Amino acid sequence: MNIDLTESIRTYFIMGSNNSSRDPVQIVEEALKGGISLFQFREKGANAKVGQEKKNLAQQLQKLCRDYSVPFIVNDDISLAIEIGADGVHVGQDDESVAMIKRKCPNDFIIGVSATNSIEAVQALSDGADYIGVGPIYTTSTKEDAKTPIGLEGIAQIRSLVGDMPIVAIGGIKLEHVKGIxxxxxxxxxxxTAISHADSPEIAARHLTRKL
Structure with missing residues (x-):
């Protein structure tokens, strides 16, 4: 798959089986129909699947993404990402280093890194990450260990320091926030949750895509 990251991270959906009471496969398919441009499989936290169950779900969602020509990224689990041939991984500050991941993964693997401040963002750029996930922008309840929100000022500061590196914002984002971000x-x-908790994930994804 030929991936333009600047475009692919435009409507970036993250989900695991514990982010909704509904069937995750159905939700992701609806989101793909609605136009999401990248999907991150984040299977962690309370009641998350592990082992073979986690792998089976990852492969189901990966197949759906391939059907829609949408990149499939795995959160944190580098071994799983390599095993199933994902398009890349996304890691946090406490996960494996970019240098270590690059040694393990194919050359065309996408490596995304979370940054909660400008120091971490500059380090991700220096380490050779392909894009940065910056945030939280607003207060979020999805991540139990979420840091203090950085707001729009935080995005602007990070942008001024990392040049044209692709940046995707995360954390408590709603439709009305998109323009400012x-x-x-x-x-x-x-x-x-803006998609996974929506009455219609397809409509929610479509509205988000149009706004972007």
Whole structure:
């Protein structure tokens, strides 16, 4: 798959089986129909699947993404990402280093890194990450260990330091926030509950895609 990251991270959906009471496969398919441009499989936290169950779900969702020509990224689990031939991985500050991941993974693997401040963002750029997930922008309840929100000012500051590196914003983002986030310098937004908890994930994804 030929991936333009600046475009792919525009409507970035993150989800695991514990982010909704509904069938995750159905939700992701609806989101793909609605136009999401990248999907991150984040299977962690309370009641998350592990082992073979986790792998089976990952492969189901990966196949769906391939059917829609949408990149499939695995959160944190580098071994799983390599095993199933994902398009890349996304890691946090406490996960494996970019240098270590590059040694393990194919050359064309996408490596995304979370950054909660400008120091971490500059380090991700220096380490050779392909894009940065910056945030949280607003208060979020999805991540139990979420840091203090950085707001639009945080996005603007990070953009001023990392040049044209692709940036995707995350954390408590709703439809009405999109314009301000893009104006602050992000290339796209990543959401979890805005789609996974929607009455119609397809409509929610479509509205988000149109706004972007």
């Amino acid at each position: 893009l104006n602050a310098g992000a290339n796209g937004v990543s959401v979890i």
